[in-house]
């Protein structure tokens with residue numbers, strides 16, 4: 001049975017998966033285990049305010065198998081002790097700041113249409129998971145990563161050079177709220193938890209209003225985590241979603257290999273500008 005499952009899962013594995021895995025290994029060797037950088041002062045402060053004990057596990061860098069291995073070695077834990085010294089333990093909340101490799105396959109093979117000749121922009125491109133995944137799993141003409149943190153831009157540039165991706169990928173170190181012309185030209189805009197953990201509420205409002213004003217081209221796709229409704233309901237932006245976009249229902253019941261996690265996929269939402 002185990003052999004059969006191995007063969008079955010191999011069916012979902014190809015050369016592009018192997019390249020993406022190599023990229024993750026390269027980046028893992030440059031990052032601390034929590035994949036947070038010292039230059040992310042604000043995000044680190046915001047994380048400390050979270051009520052429930054949470055650990056960062058970057059899902060692009062760490063597959064479930066690697067997390068299990070690190071837990072066995074005692075380098076990571078899925079639980080915390082609720083009363084020190086006792087056996088009373090509770091599961092830790094896991095937070096990833098990147099899409100996992102399975103989520104990237106879902107995005108490019110099941111969520112988005114054929115991207116031949118299209119421009120995709122990832123707002124807050126961090127480690128580059130979305131643009132590298134787009135290079136390997138789609139025919140998009142241009143994949144643009146806009147990231148405010150200079151250290152993350154340097155890491156993305158390192159991968160671009162090593163894997164010769166510069167013909168279709170561009171990394172821009174900037175606040176996305178200064179990039180009107182890129183946003184206006186894009187055919188797909190990806191917004192994966194981009195502002196919530198990194199900006200104060202007033203700045204989040206400003207950023208969403210900027211996105212709303214500049215992503216206006218009819219038919220442009222927005223890929224968001226969480227839903228736009230969830231991101232905006234706490235904020236006073238005045239954005240009327242019903243006048244801006246329509247949501248396209250996705251089928252999350254797909255198998256993409258043994259790491260498929262339907263719950264994680266169900267956080268991905270797709271919209272189209274009206």
Ligand SMILES: C[S@@+](CC[C@H](N)C(=O)[O-])C[C@H]1O[C@@H](n2cnc3c(N)ncnc32)[C@H](O)[C@@H]1O
Pocket residue numbers: 060096097098099122123124125126127128129130146147148149152174175176177192193194195198199207
């Ligand atoms: C959750 S990560 C998203 C990672 C990546 N898009 C993915 O899906 O794998 C959000 C990133 O957005 C960046 N960011 C936050 N506010 C930004 C802004 N105004 N302009 C550009 N990048 C921003 C943060 O530095 C962080 O690296």
